[in-house]
Amino acid sequence: KNQVEQSPQSLIILEGKNCTLQCNYTVSPFSNLRWYKQDTGRGPVSLTIMTFSENTKSNGRYTATLDADTKQSSLHITASQLSDSASYICVVSAGTASKLTFGTGTRLQVTL
Amino acid sequence: NAGVTQTPKFRVLKTGQSMTLLCAQDMNHEYMYWYRQDPGMGLRLIHYSVGEGTTAKGEVPDGYNVSRLKKQNFLLGLESAAPSQTSVYFCASSYSNEQFFGPGTRLTVL
Numbered sequence: 001k002n003q004v005e006q007s008p009q010s011l012i013i014l015e016g017k018n019c020t021l022q023c024n025y026t027v028s029p030f031s032n033l034r035w036y037k038q039d040t041g042r043g044p045v046s047l048t049i050m051t052f053s054e055n056t057k058s059n060g061r062y063t064a065t066l067d068a069d070t071k072q073s074s075l076h077i078t079a080s081q082l083s084d085s086a087s088y089i090c091v092v093s094a095g096t097a098s099k100l101t102f103g104t105g106t107r108l109q110v111t112l
Numbered sequence: 113n114a115g116v117t118q119t120p121k122f123r124v125l126k127t128g129q130s131m132t133l134l135c136a137q138d139m140n141h142e143y144m145y146w147y148r149q150d151p152g153m154g155l156r157l158i159h160y161s162v163g164e165g166t167t168a169k170g171e172v173p174d175g176y177n178v179s180r181l182k183k184q185n186f187l188l189g190l191e192s193a194a195p196s197q198t199s200v201y202f203c204a205s206s207y208s209n210e211q212f213f214g215p216g217t218r219l220t221v222l
Contacts, residue, residue: 004154032209034209041215041216042215042216043116043202043204043213043214043215043216044155044202044213045213046210046211046212049209049210089154089155091154093209097143097145097160097206097209097211098145098157098160098168098170100157101154102154102155102156103154104152104153104154105154
């Protein structure tokens with residue numbers, strides 16, 4: 001069964017600090033891996049999409065890495081801001097968009 | 113350009129009642145999806161459509177029906193609501209690998 005596991009479940013950091021969120025997956029076949037940001041009460045918004053051949057991709061202060069051999073991905077947030085407080089969801093595609101496996105997310109809280 | 117919109121934002125139903133959730137997109141996307149999001153679980157696909165007039169079952173289709181009569185609209189129906197259908201429902205549309213999500217509908221079934 002395809003699975004996506006994220007850690008930690010939740011995280012609290014001080015504004016300005018960096019943090020790294022983890023995603024492990026067992027999805028086959030692998031097509032791409034996505035990271036989404038979901039603000040409370042809103043729909044997910046795409047941050048990055050990486051295919052098998054890409055091992056890093058950045059979107060502003062967000063940098064995602066992918067190790068297809070170990071089936072692991074990470075999302076690094078640099079110089080966190082209060083607006084980064086959200087859930088971050090890792091999603092792995094097995095081919096078509098109807099074959100997405102969603103992780104349960106990491107809830108990040110950035111405080112003063 | 114409104115993107116993906118969902119109607120209504122909130123709804124409370126009694127067991128056995130029916131309702132329709134409306135999703136609209138103005139990006140001319142062929143693909144549209146309905147998901148549900150429950151606490152402690154990842155989003156799960158209910159039904160999806162690859163174009164006007166087409167629908168297909170996702171991971172958790174039981175108790176739901178859908179229609180895609182117009183390219184820009186994707187309707188999700190609950191014929192006889194059950195408490196297990198209490199959830200937050202998200203619609204999405206896509207082109208290529210990029211999915212765009214609506215703001216969600218919070219449904220409570222008593």
